[in-house]
Amino acid sequence: MPANPERTLLCGGLEISRLVCGLWQVADMEKNGQPLDPVRAADALEDYAKAGFDTFDMADHYGSAELITGRLLQRYAGANKRPVAFTKWCPEPDSMTAEVVRKGITERLERLGVSKVDLLQFHWWTFEHPAWLDALHEMAALRKEGLIASIGVTNFDAAHLALALADGIPIVSNQVSFSLIDRRAAGALSELCRLKNVTLLAYGTLCGGFLSEKWLGKPEPTEIRDWSRSKYKRFIDAAGGWQAFQCVLAAADRVARKHKVSIANVATRWVLDHEAVAACIIGARLGESEHRVDNLKVFSFALDAEDRALLADSFAGTKPVPGDCGDEYRKPPYLTASGDLSHHLSAIPSIFAGTPVPQRPGRQRVSSGSVWEPIAGYSRAVRVKNVIHVSGTTATHGANHCVAPGDAGAQTTYILDKIAAAIAALGGTMNDVVRTRIYLRDGAKWEPVSRAHGRVFGQVMPANTLIEAGNLIGDYEVEIEAEAIVD
Numbered sequence: 001m002p003a004n005p006e007r008t009l010l011c012g013g014l015e016i017s018r019l020v021c022g023l024w025q026v027a028d029m030e031k032n033g034q035p036l037d038p039v040r041a042a043d044a045l046e047d048y049a050k051a052g053f054d055t056f057d058m059a060d061h062y063g064s065a066e067l068i069t070g071r072l073l074q075r076y077a078g079a080n081k082r083p084v085a086f087t088k089w090c091p092e093p094d095s096m097t098a099e100v101v102r103k104g105i106t107e108r109l110e111r112l113g114v115s116k117v118d119l120l121q122f123h124w125w126t127f128e129h130p131a132w133l134d135a136l137h138e139m140a141a142l143r144k145e146g147l148i149a150s151i152g153v154t155n156f157d158a159a160h161l162a163l164a165l166a167d168g169i170p171i172v173s174n175q176v177s178f179s180l181i182d183r184r185a186a187g188a189l190s191e192l193c194r195l196k197n198v199t200l201l202a203y204g205t206l207c208g209g210f211l212s213e214k215w216l217g218k219p220e221p222t223e224i225r226d227w228s229r230s231k232y233k234r235f236i237d238a239a240g241g242w243q244a245f246q247c248v249l250a251a252a253d254r255v256a257r258k259h260k261v262s263i264a265n266v267a268t269r270w271v272l273d274h275e276a277v278a279a280c281i282i283g284a285r286l287g288e289s290e291h292r293v294d295n296l297k298v299f300s301f302a303l304d305a306e307d308r309a310l311l312a313d314s315f316a317g318t319k320p321v322p323g324d325c326g327d328e329y330r331k332p333p334y335l336t337a338s339g340d341l342s343h344h345l346s347a348i349p350s351i352f353a354g355t356p357v358p359q360r361p362g363r364q365r366v367s368s369g370s371v372w373e374p375i376a377g378y379s380r381a382v383r384v385k386n387v388i389h390v391s392g393t394t395a396t397h398g399a400n401h402c403v404a405p406g407d408a409g410a411q412t413t414y415i416l417d418k419i420a421a422a423i424a425a426l427g428g429t430m431n432d433v434v435r436t437r438i439y440l441r442d443g444a445k446w447e448p449v450s451r452a453h454g455r456v457f458g459q460v461m462p463a464n465t466l467i468e469a470g471n472l473i474g475d476y477e478v479e480i481e482a483e484a485i486v487d
């Protein structure tokens, strides 16, 4: 058995352990308001680091995890090599000015006690609020300034990762749920990562510990206390329920016995073997439980074709987790530790805050604040009784930035978010859309546009027209208008 976990280089050139120590569990252990003893917790991290598990993942909201890691890093002051600290910034959607972003990143630097964050991963709650692009552009500027070594994102679906890359953000990684139970990341996201040289950092690989001998053949739990298992029990339910889960667990157990390793090892190996995956992040309950010796065995064996086939057969009894990566934070079914997030999402201010403007009884309009709206006399969208008409919408961000120049598919993703926000501001949803019209500059680019439209409207199926318009105004590849009828 190897003495240390395998290592790999993230695209930014950062060397990391392929088993990253995840510190969300710190927040769970501190949920009663009592922080962990920082010295003892840093001792525990030091034990991980000395055993080669020297890459740690945390976030702004993981209790005192950043402070504990900061304490660990202090112990390496003056050394030519120190542990690697990934963190996340998960701001509430609102205006992302340079000051707001600098403040968010500076707080990470201060809590970690470093002058540069190794990997700063960005999370955003709703793409209908477009300030996420401003935040990422500001992060790119702070990277140039030397405050961030590499930029990552977390819980981005393939379409929005593609959009961010097409708009020039130098993203090296996307942290997403990926396991024998949640296999979404193996699809479009992995293909995008392959094409664009972005890596995946997988979490949930052990479903909070459910993917282990401890749960093999056991009855379905009725009471779960820790956040991690609460979350992954929802994934198990969405993937077909406890019996379907037990079939996957039994298959993993057969493979594990054959190789004389654990079920956790098989679950981790299966995820690590995906080309896009740089590392698995395995949660650690510091000072409570510790699985390093077992987890190291991940590097002692290989899955063969028979093992893969056995696991694939067991998937047949499960259902795919709905949606794309990260959808669990943005739409039903909400598969998060706290469950339904609709109250959180509905409290997020709309980009059209301050509108709609009532015009006369039964008529309202929303404006995106473009200087041209009053000059040319038009609205982003108008609602007359229960019908919403959305103007031809282009991928204009802010005053005049054309998003993702030349990329018709990415522009379509951006446009449909804008249309969704306008319809929502007038009391409708994308499910109410009955017609879309797409104007394309270059008819040869129909396919990425059609696919982006299909991702949003695959179930709604509005009437649609796709036209090669040849001469769109400005640098835009595509312009889309929509109509919705609110029941």
Ligand SMILES: NC(=O)c1ccc[n+]([C@@H]2O[C@H](COP(=O)([O-])OP(=O)(O)OC[C@H]3O[C@@H](n4cnc5c(N)ncnc54)[C@H](OP(=O)(O)O)[C@@H]3O)[C@@H](O)[C@H]2O)c1
Pocket (backbone or CB within 6 Å): 021, 022, 023, 024, 025, 057, 058, 154, 155, 175, 176, 202, 203, 204, 205, 206, 207, 208, 209, 210, 211, 212, 213, 228, 262, 264, 265, 281, 282, 283, 284, 285, 289, 290, 291, 294, 295
């Ligand atoms: N970006 C995001 O939105 C997001 C979301 C969730 C998590 N994460 C990251 O991913 C990390 C992983 O956390 P997770 O919640 O996904 O949990 P996980 O890694 O799937 O499960 C961790 C749990 O598995 C058990 N375990 C670990 N090794 C084991 C082994 N060899 N055999 C048996 N059981 C083993 C331990 O349970 P016991 O301690 O009970 O033994 C441990 O607490 C987090 O700490 C965080 O850094 C990120």
